[in-house]
Amino acid sequence: MTFLGELRVEARHDNLRTISHFVHGIGHYLSLSDKVLFDLELAVEEAATNIINHAYSEASIGDILLTAEHVGDFVQITLTDWGVPLNPSNVKPFDINAPIETRIRGGMGLHFIHSLMDQVVRETGQKLGEPNMLKLIKRIQRVENGPRQPSAIQELNAMRTISEIMTSNIELDDLLTLILNKLVITINAERGTLYLIDEERGELWSKVLLEDVGPLTEIRVKIGEGIAGNVAATGEMLNIPDAYADPRFKREFDQITGYRTRSILTAPMFNPQQKIIGVVQLLNKQGGPFTSRDERLLAAMASQAAISIENARLYQQEIEQKLINRELETAHAIQASFLPDHIPHISGWDIAAFWHPIHNVAGDFYDFYRLPDGRMALVIADVSGKGIPAALFMALSVTVLRFGMSLNLSPGEVMYRANELIIADQRSRMFSTVFIGYMNMDLGHMKFASAGHNPAILYRASAHTCEYVTASGVALGIFKGADFVEETVDLAMGDILVLYTDGITEVMNNDEEEFGEDRLESLISQNADLPAQELANLILNSITAFAEDQNLFDDATLVILKRT
């Protein structure tokens, strides 16, 4: 059984939409078919409507808790309420043969629930106030057309929905209130407060405040100040029989709330690593000061509360981390979809490429684009920075470059326009180096421009040497009105053009030595007879081996064109 998510809301009609959104989130998450999702949504809505209308009275509205689980081939949504249990035998069975006027009187919701679900299980509390549970179980049918994956965007939305639901989980608050209440009653105090440490602000804030404190919704005190602040600073429990006789006590709160504090018992809360995460404070023991028995009890309960808080935090962190990873994976998939989905097959050419993001997403990209005049545009680019910011800027760069090329502009003109657009549109001060070449695939003649990109390496088969291919130009996104010089080069039979980003040449080894262009050149010269893909693999393996136990720290991208 896999827990998918839960939602706890007040049993009110205006929360029905939220409940539907929850079911939708679960549906998207499981890629349920429209039909199953429809059935589930309708059954849950009808069940929730019954709870709202019948379980609670207007004077005492309680909560509905929805829990979604995945059990084998089934999805199970449990609705829990703490109101008057429904007795199905009191509900007149829905009569499918009755005239329409009487058919709509009631029982329609239950009829839907039982018709739409594969199994319905009802567990009612023995006494009023005990939970009543209705389990709605439905066999999962995935989206039609076989096991189609939900789109990346759909998945992201579904994850968002579930994460919002999970972060709205209020169980920890309930638990802490319960613990504090128990303490106040057992120790026979008047009031209790549970403070947590806000490390950023160096303060304590009241997580749970029992009883009315007038205009205050939250109490904040500096660590080291006042009674609670002192306990948070020292980790020592304080038992103060007469608050007003203690110089550390601050009377301001009493003045605001009109409450008269007499005795105070305050204990630190330690997490399992013995770090102080907050304090518990009880006020005004009835019939005298707090005793040593009270102290022992409070210390024990304080550590129990600390463990609960810590578990909830860890759980939350774990969920958040999972969501972040999931989002990064999705971002990777979206970004990879910007790249060409296949390497073009053109007779007389052997082409290969690889794209190796150092995180899930990269600032590097390459592109093959068939121009309206039949030439092929080769693009390689490297965006400043790494990770998500670089990836977003890459998306912008790809778009403006492709647009320029689609207008049949020359490489230098594409760069010029892209530069102007990027400068006009973004204030993030990011930039990208770009190389664009337009290759006449029949003649091996290439016109190109470079916006500050590493020179490409051109292996000449006839001379068995390498030369650099570059043109003057500055990276996109820096200077308005920058010019880009266009150059040309011709590839003969056996020549190899290698476009790369600095993630290849700037790889460092243990001695902080760079891989460098020279090593790349000789690698190409010595293996010029390899097919393009094998040469690409060899380069990737060589830089990985060169790095020894240093991590590759930059995105690496490579495009190889060999005229055959």
Place this chain on the structure above:
Amino acid sequence: MNINERDQNGVTIFVLEGRVDSEGSVDLDLALRTAIAEGKYKMILDMAEVRYINSAGLRILADVLTQNKECGGDLRLVDLNPKVQRVFQIIGFDKFFSIYATIEEAMAGF
């Protein structure tokens, strides 16, 4: 939900778009009862763009159908989405409502 209303040869045609759920049914109820108050008992609901309906929505439709019939009118439904159609079948409403494929066919009988 979105409801567009127009009168054609003495029949009021409502084009519905969206979800007849807890909130949508309030809009639907208001639109249909306003028409009844104006003495319009001949109604056609274009349901092509209704993707969801719950029991509250169905109760409204049944109420309005009953009332219209008592006044010599009708409530006819056009182009039900398969999922919505199934809901009608589950509670046997398909026997009470006249359901048509097009507005023209629904108009023909009035």
